[in-house]
Amino acid sequence: xxxxxxxxxxxxxxxxxxxxxxxxxxxxxxxxxxxxxxxxxxxxxxxxxxxxxxxxxxxxxxxxxxxxxxxxxxxxxxxxxxxxxxxxxxxxxxxxxxxxxxxxxxxxxxxxxxxxxxxxxxxxxxxxxxxxxxxxxxxxxxxxxxxxxxxxxxxxxxxxxxxxxxxxxxxxxxxxxxxxxxxxxxxxxxxxxxxxxxxxxxxxxxxxxxxxxxxxxxxxxxxxxxxxxxxxxxxxxxxxxxxxxxxxxxxxxxxxxxxxxxxxxxxxxxxxxxxxxxxxxxxxxxxxxxxxxxxxxxxxxxxxxxxxxxxxxxxxxxxxxxxxxxxxxxxxxxxxxxxxxxxxxxxxxxxxxxxxxxxxxxxxxxxxxxxxxxxxxxxxxxxxxxxxxxxxxxxxxxxx
Amino acid sequence: xxxxxxxxxxxxxxxxxxxxxxxxxxxxxxxxxxxxxxxxxxxxxxxxxxxxxxxxxxxxxxxxxxxxxxxxxxxxxxxxxxxxxxxxxxxxxxxxxxxxxxxxxxxxxxxxxxxxxxxxxxxxxxxxxxxxxxxxxxxxxxxxxxxxxxxxxxxxxxxxxxxxxxxxxxxxxxxxxxxxxxxxxxxxxxxxxxxxxxxxxxxxxxxxxxxxxxxxxxxxxxxxxxxxxxxxxxxxxxxxxxxxxxxxxxx
Ligand code: SF4
Ligand code: SF4
Numbered sequence: 001x002x003x004x005x006x007x008x009x010x011x012x013x014x015x016x017x018x019x020x021x022x023x024x025x026x027x028x029x030x031x032x033x034x035x036x037x038x039x040x041x042x043x044x045x046x047x048x049x050x051x052x053x054x055x056x057x058x059x060x061x062x063x064x065x066x067x068x069x070x071x072x073x074x075x076x077x078x079x080x081x082x083x084x085x086x087x088x089x090x091x092x093x094x095x096x097x098x099x100x101x102x103x104x105x106x107x108x109x110x111x112x113x114x115x116x117x118x119x120x121x122x123x124x125x126x127x128x129x130x131x132x133x134x135x136x137x138x139x140x141x142x143x144x145x146x147x148x149x150x151x152x153x154x155x156x157x158x159x160x161x162x163x164x165x166x167x168x169x170x171x172x173x174x175x176x177x178x179x180x181x182x183x184x185x186x187x188x189x190x191x192x193x194x195x196x197x198x199x200x201x202x203x204x205x206x207x208x209x210x211x212x213x214x215x216x217x218x219x220x221x222x223x224x225x226x227x228x229x230x231x232x233x234x235x236x237x238x239x240x241x242x243x244x245x246x247x248x249x250x251x252x253x254x255x256x257x258x259x260x261x262x263x264x265x266x267x268x269x270x271x272x273x274x275x276x277x278x279x280x281x282x283x284x285x286x287x288x289x290x291x292x293x294x295x296x297x298x299x300x301x302x303x304x305x306x307x308x309x310x311x312x313x314x315x316x317x318x319x320x321x322x323x324x325x326x327x328x329x330x331x332x333x334x335x336x337x338x339x340x341x342x343x344x345x346x347x348x349x350x351x352x353x354x355x356x357x358x359x360x361x362x363x364x365x366x367x368x369x370x371x372x373x374x375x376x377x378x379x380x381x382x383x384x385x386x387x388x389x390x391x392x393x394x395x396x397x398x399x400x
Numbered sequence: 401x402x403x404x405x406x407x408x409x410x411x412x413x414x415x416x417x418x419x420x421x422x423x424x425x426x427x428x429x430x431x432x433x434x435x436x437x438x439x440x441x442x443x444x445x446x447x448x449x450x451x452x453x454x455x456x457x458x459x460x461x462x463x464x465x466x467x468x469x470x471x472x473x474x475x476x477x478x479x480x481x482x483x484x485x486x487x488x489x490x491x492x493x494x495x496x497x498x499x500x501x502x503x504x505x506x507x508x509x510x511x512x513x514x515x516x517x518x519x520x521x522x523x524x525x526x527x528x529x530x531x532x533x534x535x536x537x538x539x540x541x542x543x544x545x546x547x548x549x550x551x552x553x554x555x556x557x558x559x560x561x562x563x564x565x566x567x568x569x570x571x572x573x574x575x576x577x578x579x580x581x582x583x584x585x586x587x588x589x590x591x592x593x594x595x596x597x598x599x600x601x602x603x604x605x606x607x608x609x610x611x612x613x614x615x616x617x618x619x620x621x622x623x624x625x626x627x628x629x630x631x632x633x634x635x636x637x638x639x640x641x642x643x644x645x646x647x648x649x650x651x
Contacts, residue, residue: 043501121463125466176612
């Protein structure tokens, strides 16, 4: 697995190990001393960095349902090679979020309560259900890859039999909880800053997760390649980039239109902590990448795409952190900065995610095309040689 | 309970009685905390007593994922620490910043005014109402208290602002306030409307069944249509090569 032309993190292993160790120590401290002593959370600021991280993890894992929907429900079969990476990304993303949630809960020993004690009025209850069900769906979608590796084939047939309803269910669950993360804040109109609070929060959360999910999978397809070959041909990458650009534009229009309609744009005419945060997220995450992605040369270049999708992901992170932290600092005039322990736990868990990803990629056929999927040879757009898809037995699929 | 700010002299007896009833460490406290379920804050010459409002449509009850908080018909919003998962959504959502969290504990719970539910069950008044020496806090049926409040306001319109706080605020609360100055000057959040906060999330949650049913049909339909399209495309491709004999029902 080689990364060409792109910045490469050297000494990844020692860094990851250190971060995971530090995170583990921080987690032990959190469980021994309680939340009060180890975090900067308070009665006035009960949710902080970790909730922001949950939003982020879930949003970036949106690739799981978008790509599955595109390939298996909308039959965009040519994107088959990124289905497995997308499912893996989603699976790991959700696992990390569950981990963070358990650390964040005051009573982790009660984490199963939402399953038996319902409150249909609670967004949080809906989210716990969706999270749990969707993680099960993801496990089922992921299971064949593992089972294949160990040559246990009989359950695969069984999973294939239910795969259509399973995928539809997964897409619906994702739609629901991706937007519900936004709904969480519908109940705090008095606390959340007007630049972020809007009744459209669930809609905006959903639209932006589509862009970030696809950007994430594009980033992965650029960073990882199989034996020096690209995962996706340039043309397909450029197509996905177009989709992202459209989603970004849609988000921008809805968001700005809503700001104007609610009169909240007044907040933008003065330079404040909040308006700066808003401009930062909009420029980095939406305006500039859109400007880049409408240029064909950028869509066809690896570096250009890398930069644009990275910006989408960073801007997305800013947006979620702003909603979860910055926007709430306006009331009751509280400031919050995460404690070192909060930060270490988050970094440790992130490192754990990356390590798990590269471990799985090394040992399971993630970046390999599925055997016997017919593919049409693509016309080269750039001078770079187009990938030739190999079956696991070394034959060239396209010529067979 | 009806709290008439014009009668409150700031003696803090209510807090003392509350602490005794709930076996909390004694001592005067200015803000709500784990050890003060009620507290007096001072605005110029006025004292205002804060506590859980025991809302009629409580935000905290609606957000709690495990129904650890519940509203009793008699009024009290009760908390069950055995159910609570410690997600702190109630702290985030309560429009009056009432619930307090045992941050220093490894098995944290929520603490807030319990409306002396055990006393009410015995037919007694809440400890604070019983202790209040001036009658600034009185206890009774909500309807009767509303009438009493309206009577006081109309009897002395110069003494009170013409508003019974809690009558319809956030959908109505069990605590009703009368004040000589506008409530915004007393630290009440002017941005809270009359619509119960839970309606805000309900509008989103009520769409869940729609998303599931309509979305399910739509996705299934798209699968069906696009699937047909690939079949047609495959058929046409094979036809061009002339590999398969032309069937009767050509698309
Ligand atoms: S004041 Fe807050 S804690 Fe009390 S019932 Fe209303 S929402 Fe719940
Ligand atoms: S902290 Fe406890 S009582 Fe409050 S919303 Fe969460 S589970 Fe319910």
